[in-house]
Amino acid sequence: MAHQMKRNPPQQPPSFTANPVSITQDTKYLIVHAREGQNQIKRNVQPSTATFTNVILPLAHIDNALASKSHILVFYRAVSTSPELRNASMEAQNILDSYNVETSMDDDLFALVDAVFHNNADLEPESYRLLKKIYMGYIRHGLKLSAGCQRDRFQEIQLRLSCIKAEFQRNLAQANSAGIWFTAGELDGLPGEFLSKLMGGEVGKVNGDKVQVALNDSDLFQTLRYARDGETRKRIYIANENKCGQNVSLFREAILLRDEAARLLGYPSHAALRIEDKMAKCPETVNSFLGDLQARLRDNGMKEVDKLKQLKKADLESRGESFDERYFLWDHQYYHRMMLEKQYSVNRQKIAEYFPFQSTIMGMLRICETLFGLFFSEFNRDEMTKLDSPGVAHVWHEDVQAFSVWNSDEDGDFVGHLYLDLFHREGKYANAANFNLIPGFILENGKRRYPATALVCNFSKPSSETPCLLKHDEVVTLFHELGHGIHDLVSKTTYSHFHGTETEVDFGEAPSQMLENWCWTPTVLQSLSRHYSYISSEYLDHWKEQAYREPQPQEQMPDAMVESLLQAKHINGALFHLRQLHFGIFDMVVHESDDRHAIEGLDVSAKYNELLARILPMDSPEGDDWGHGQTRFQHLLGEYDAGYYSYLL
Known part of the structure; x- marks a missing residue:
């Protein structure tokens, strides 16, 4: 670059x-x-x-x-x-x-x-x-x-x-910043560095001997993957499903209003209205697609759970505990991780050591330069200062990286501006996303207005001594969002109405999902990887403290590690896609009611939980009122209502 x-x-x-x-x-x-x-x-x-x-x-x-x-x-x-x-x-x-x-x-x-x-x-x-x-x-x-x-x-x-x-x-x-208090024993199994960053209670207060795990995705998945205590996993899983009770009535009101509006326009349902101008054209096409996919995945999903149950049984018995033949929703992240480690030699933490934040970001941009014929030129702080007039700021936070983007051919035409805002902050958007800041279009004088786009994520901020190491699935997520960003940058339309990702929702995910495949290409994985201990003497010292006299790993990811990662790519894949199917089918159920009375009488939380129990072959709490998962399903209160099937399409 x-x-x-x-x-x-x-x-x-x-x-x-x-x-x-x-x-x-x-x-x-x-x-x-x-x-x-x-x-x-x-x-x-x-x-x-x-x-x-x-x-x-x-x-x-x-x-x-x-x-x-x-x-x-x-x-x-x-x-x-x-x-x-x-x-x-x-x-x-x-x-x-x-x-x-x-x-x-x-x-x-x-x-x-x-x-x-x-x-x-x-x-x-x-x-x-x-x-x-x-x-x-x-x-x-x-x-x-x-x-x-x-x-x-x-x-x-x-x-x-x-x-x-x-x-x-x-x-x-606001709910994502809330948390649950746990004792050190209840968090047994979690990485020490993660535990060291948790907020402790005040001495002499009720939670003085505890630490707080936040209900954001980062803390949640870390706890579900590594906490040995099943009760700890259960507590945080159910708390996450119930963290935003004030959204129960809002979600219900939204689907009722959408249904009423669609019927006023003469459509049989909100889904019929929303899908009419998408690639699928009608709800019947979507429902047929989702139903067929569910039928194809069901048996494999059950087989995958059977194997995971065997792993859970062996794990509990090794601790002197009995196994009751049940495999709960909150068990899955833990035993999926254990299966990858034990049976496929895939250690998320070890793999993450090869994806230190900054070198991974630069490597991703180099790959995009090669694939799309682009050149990313980063603005450093001095250049930003030169750009600034008094009182003008060209980034919204000091952590943001800004790039001008150019075509790399002989003409070297300007493409647009790219921003990376990737570290966690209080009050920030909780998920990974791409935001268009300025769309591209043709001005009235015939000249081009160039786009600006921003990637927003929530990784832990590194220090000079402690690195931010990305899990492989986080690298995949970054590639996905960067795919949206590249789509936003290279789009050339006359009108802003169609710029970049402003296309049919059930096509909009395709470019990003295609870009994800590079995260599973051996040569790309190795060129992208660099063990963090080679970045600085401080990081080398940090690694030595963690490694307990092990020899320093090779600089790029070893062939054996790459091979084990690729072999495990589709492990428990049926269960992953059945979970996505649950989201997609729930989306259609609440937006495609048979009649007005059906939607008015629908217990949304119960339907969410009932569909989850029917589609995903895992055990959940008894009854249908144990959680309100729809209250954190922000896709359906964004642009993906009657459109979540796009991720599977």
């Missing part, structure tokens, strides 16, 4: 200087400006004179301008350290959602769009696709409904759904 000469990008990186007041003011200003543009179109054009050039193209320019500024305003809610700034960013999203609802229910604009749609003009493919999307957007927002009660009710539903989504995400972010 240092092989090309530094160049100044033709588009400077965006600034991140917002405060709670400015976010609200800027959002309102953008909307006022957008409405002025819409009103000008309505004043100057009649349905009889409406064309793509004087209606759709100006609307596209309005959307382009709005998207190029608003994405950053709502991004702060995912990454800011300030609760006030996060709340203002959430409110900005609510304001924008309200604007979008009002715009999509504007009769005068729809009359013009309708006229253009039916005049059969000869348009190039992307322009026709834009016209159709805008037209169908009005239809799906009730413009065929008669004015009055039905139209008003539909608008109320859309505005309320916007508020529900924001509140759901806020509740979940």
